[in-house]
Amino acid sequence: MMLQKIHNKLADILADAATARINVVQFVDQLFELFRIDGLCLRLDSDYGVVYAEHDKNLILIQPNPLTKSQFRAVLARVACLSSEVDGITRNPYGGEWSVATNEKQITISMANTLDTLFVAFQVAGRRISNQAIQRDSISLAHVHQRVSEIESDLFAEIAQTSSTPGEIVPAFLSAMAGIKSVFEEMVPNSAPQMLMLAGSTRNELPACFSSLRGFDELFNSAILADEIQQHTRALERVPFVVHPSSQDSEVKEWLKSQQVGLVITMPIWISISRRLERAGFLTLVLGRELPERLHADLEAILHRVGLLFQFTIQIAQVAVRVEDPTNKR
């Protein structure tokens, strides 16, 4: 019920902004009112074209983000301005990491890595994120990256030993995801680790992936990393499914085309630790040329189960994964 309420209110505010019924000052004021809901964390993400809110370990997604880049930057600037009024410290809305508790109600506004990510988060009654805490999280993240890589390697090995049906891949995939989640739980026990899966390879490529299947080449460009896929060539040869970290490389793109792979699904893993979004790695599924008929059902099962696994709504998973069939493009 609360989720629906938050979703509706947030959607109303965004719609008002998109249709010019409110100005930037009113927009931020209304957001602040929304944040009085206990435990709510809201993120406006310009580059990714999404707005999402977290409440009670549930995630609400509104896509696309109707704010233009200029509007979004103005929101950042307004938040920075208000924060400066509270404590007298001048802040640059486009750089650095900072947070401020605006009043006795402890509405905490944090803007992390704004130069890179144009990211702003608000939370109510949460713990204030100090620079020291952020630094500690960053250190933890380095370990997380390593652990995630290890889990992915294990997954590769397991996939290489299994047969080729999607149904047999699903348990291994889910097991790996559960392992990844446990890493965060071990390393940051009090941070309620959550994982987001968004499509795309790098931050810059996310918008393209989000905007309704711009094309297979584009997806490929955002999907494959040469050395990592070379490392796992054996797995590719043996099964139609592989899971691997991804980035982009033209040679791998050509190689994959020569293999006539059927589908590529890219699922970078984004983690949110202490209200700070970080990329932890990627999982990309490359499916062979002979596509099982029940493929889509299996994919839906994956998405649904992963969504449940990480206590996110299926909505996020559905928009997060883009599937392209190259055979339709040739």
Add this chain to the structure above:
Amino acid sequence: MPILLHGTTRRRAERIFAVGPDPEFVEPGGSGKADGFSTCLANGPFVLGHPVDYARGKHMQFPGELGPAVLAVDVPDEIIAAAADPFFPLSQGVVQFDKGRGLEQLVQAWHHLPREIRSV
């Protein structure tokens, strides 16, 4: 004609002064284009922060860009009107030039507009 202010670093101010706003500009280490050109009325109000503070913030981010500076430019009313947007009302002192919203007119008229770079 209202005077508009744009807080930035001196290096960028000099570039904008010479060639006009560049929507293709990408900050060093940045990932996205500027796309638009953000200014405010010289007399305020400054609901998004004062351009001097903004210039100082940019200087802190980019200390090698010759220090903070504010670019002041006298812009005709009709160009400002083209930038008018309910999300950025003039009553709040914000003049945001975007593509299709005054940016093209501003760039076209730039070399004829009185302008100066103010040290911070």
